[in-house]
Amino acid sequence: xxxxxxxxALGTALLVTALxxxxxxxxxxxxxxxxxxxxxxxxxxxxxxxxVSFVALAVLWPSPRLEPVRWRPLSxxxxxxxxxxxxxxxxxxxxxxxxxxxxxxxxxxxxxxQANFAPTFVYVTFWLGLVPVxxxxxxxxxxxxxWRAVGRGFSWVAxxxxxxxxxxxxxxxxxxxxxxxxxxxxxFVWLEIVAESGNTPSTIAIATLIxxxxxxxxxxxxxxxxxxxxxxxxxxxxNLISRVSPLExxxxxxxxxxxxxxxxxxxxxxxxxxxxxxxxxSVTFDGLSGGPTWQSIVPGLQDFFASLGFGxxxxxxxxFGVGLIGTILLVxxxxxxxxxxVRSVGGARSEAGxxxxxxxxxxxxxxxxxAAHYVSFLLIQGQAIAFLASDPLGEGWNLLGTxxxxxxxxxxxxxxxxxxxxxxxxxxxxxxxxxAHDRALVxxxxxxxxxxxxxWMLAVMVGFTTLALWLLSQAxxx
Amino acid sequence: xxxxxxxxxxxxxxVAVAVVAFLVLRPSDDEEPxxxxxxxxxxxxxxxxxxxxxxxxxxxxxxxxxxTDDEANTFRLEADGGEVAAVEVTKGExxxxxxxxxxEDEVHVHGYDEFADVAPGEPAEIKFTADIEGIYEVELEGxxxxxxxxxxxx
Numbered sequence: 001x002x003x004x005x006x007x008x009a010l011g012t013a014l015l016v017t018a019l020x021x022x023x024x025x026x027x028x029x030x031x032x033x034x035x036x037x038x039x040x041x042x043x044x045x046x047x048x049x050x051x052v053s054f055v056a057l058a059v060l061w062p063s064p065r066l067e068p069v070r071w072r073p074l075s076x077x078x079x080x081x082x083x084x085x086x087x088x089x090x091x092x093x094x095x096x097x098x099x100x101x102x103x104x105x106x107x108x109x110x111x112x113x114q115a116n117f118a119p120t121f122v123y124v125t126f127w128l129g130l131v132p133v134x135x136x137x138x139x140x141x142x143x144x145x146x147w148r149a150v151g152r153g154f155s156w157v158a159x160x161x162x163x164x165x166x167x168x169x170x171x172x173x174x175x176x177x178x179x180x181x182x183x184x185x186x187x188f189v190w191l192e193i194v195a196e197s198g199n200t201p202s203t204i205a206i207a208t209l210i211x212x213x214x215x216x217x218x219x220x221x222x223x224x225x226x227x228x229x230x231x232x233x234x235x236x237x238x239n240l241i242s243r244v245s246p247l248e249x250x251x252x253x254x255x256x257x258x259x260x261x262x263x264x265x266x267x268x269x270x271x272x273x274x275x276x277x278x279x280x281x282s283v284t285f286d287g288l289s290g291g292p293t294w295q296s297i298v299p300g301l302q303d304f305f306a307s308l309g310f311g312x313x314x315x316x317x318x319x320f321g322v323g324l325i326g327t328i329l330l331v332x333x334x335x336x337x338x339x340x341x342v343r344s345v346g347g348a349r350s351e352a353g354x355x356x357x358x359x360x361x362x363x364x365x366x367x368x369x370x371a372a373h374y375v376s377f378l379l380i381q382g383q384a385i386a387f388l389a390s391d392p393l394g395e396g397w398n399l400l401g402t403x404x405x406x407x408x409x410x411x412x413x414x415x416x417x418x419x420x421x422x423x424x425x426x427x428x429x430x431x432x433x434x435x436a437h438d439r440a441l442v443x444x445x446x447x448x449x450x451x452x453x454x455x456w457m458l459a460v461m462v463g464f465t466t467l468a469l470w471l472l473s474q475a476x477x478x
Numbered sequence: 479x480x481x482x483x484x485x486x487x488x489x490x491x492x493v494a495v496a497v498v499a500f501l502v503l504r505p506s507d508d509e510e511p512x513x514x515x516x517x518x519x520x521x522x523x524x525x526x527x528x529x530x531x532x533x534x535x536x537x538x539x540x541x542x543x544x545x546t547d548d549e550a551n552t553f554r555l556e557a558d559g560g561e562v563a564a565v566e567v568t569k570g571e572x573x574x575x576x577x578x579x580x581x582e583d584e585v586h587v588h589g590y591d592e593f594a595d596v597a598p599g600e601p602a603e604i605k606f607t608a609d610i611e612g613i614y615e616v617e618l619e620g621x622x623x624x625x626x627x628x629x630x631x632x
Binding site for chain 1: 485489609629632
């Protein structure tokens, strides 16, 4: 790099810094980064995965256990109380209030990611915090979903006002499936990991407003529940995770089912495979981008974009964009390979059919990718919501009396993080094997063919799991 | 297919193998590669496009930005927007940072939230005990220039 270009780059960087206060990279919220897991733990984790896999092949059951889903209601009183109109209205109102606070603090508050309510609430409390909540207590977000609450409220009012009732919603095209949700998650992750201004409170507020507009339009055209169940990204994402939970709501009853069995009941609509690839690929890239492998690639990419005439502020963003999309495509290619293998075992199903038939077994893998990668971030940065809630705009308020609280960075030690990470990854691997095996028993009449098809899925899963461990051993290696 | 009993036996054997594998692969605590201050005498050139780090930009010039004093765990850092220095210590150690800058600003050690003023000709000095594990940024608070990367290992 010549001195002149260096000076230009520096100047532009300073200018950008001046224009966007507290500008940092996409993960400006991360104060404490994890140390990479050491080699011996990586080796141990990988060995454990292999042992578990071979044992699984030997001991797995010969007839399906998760399909069909068995569900039995819990106490009717509790179910009725939790699904009663006042509770639903209250939950919806809380959701709407939080959405409004995000927009308000994003637009009116200080534009520093650390001092404003919006970034930490959206990226940590909401996006990461709802993962364990959904995992344990099922589809909680559905109750608090602000867009659904507004949609239902609006159609209730409009239904009363209109004499002949509301016109029927348009039929939702089958081919559209979960693609709008997939697109929404890609956009969100782009904002989180790629966009330079993704942490800026005002960006988050504006993105929230745009997304709300799109969602209201979608609900108006295709009906509130249809749009929420298939097209609204966050609903679909948290619903996928909630399918691991042993709790399930049916009508006005809340009951229990076998853990994981909710995934077996997942209808593989178009776009479902795409969504899973985005979920796995985006966490993969987020991990990769902290490690040396990516950092050796990025200067080349930046030079390439610079030669196309992009400014220095854009080239990094574009390089990260290429990295994100490229990683999602690589992950998809790998899964497609496995699906082709499954198909080669026999049966008339197409490759896409095979990919869809086993896609639910990737959900536990996607969950543990996120869990392992973000557990310490959630536990540490998540504490910030206590003082941010008291002072959402960063103006020095103390609404709830918690403004003086601070983050305890020592809340979880490095060793504990490492063991949790490896534990998550191995557990997810086992859950995925169980689901895929059960599905194979349903698909193939002969148990022997079922097991043969599983060699391929097993290879895919060992691949994903080893990749997860490798990423954890790479991440943040300066 | 086997009976339930042989399945349980297999599972037990697998757990046993896993435990043995863990014990064999796990290094004992004393052979842990303890990172001494000398490890950062010649910090490897670091490029952190991921962290953006304000004024820090990928550059391939500049020499080592930090050097170790005679005194244990003292790091001299130059806040020039160039190389991001590596400060690697083990948990519990005393750390002393000396920061030289050519502007008036404030040095901030993230996570530990240690602050010190710095000005041309007046280096900042920060002393603390590295008692929280993890990787943290050391930066010039005003200009958001990353100076160093503090790595505290267990």
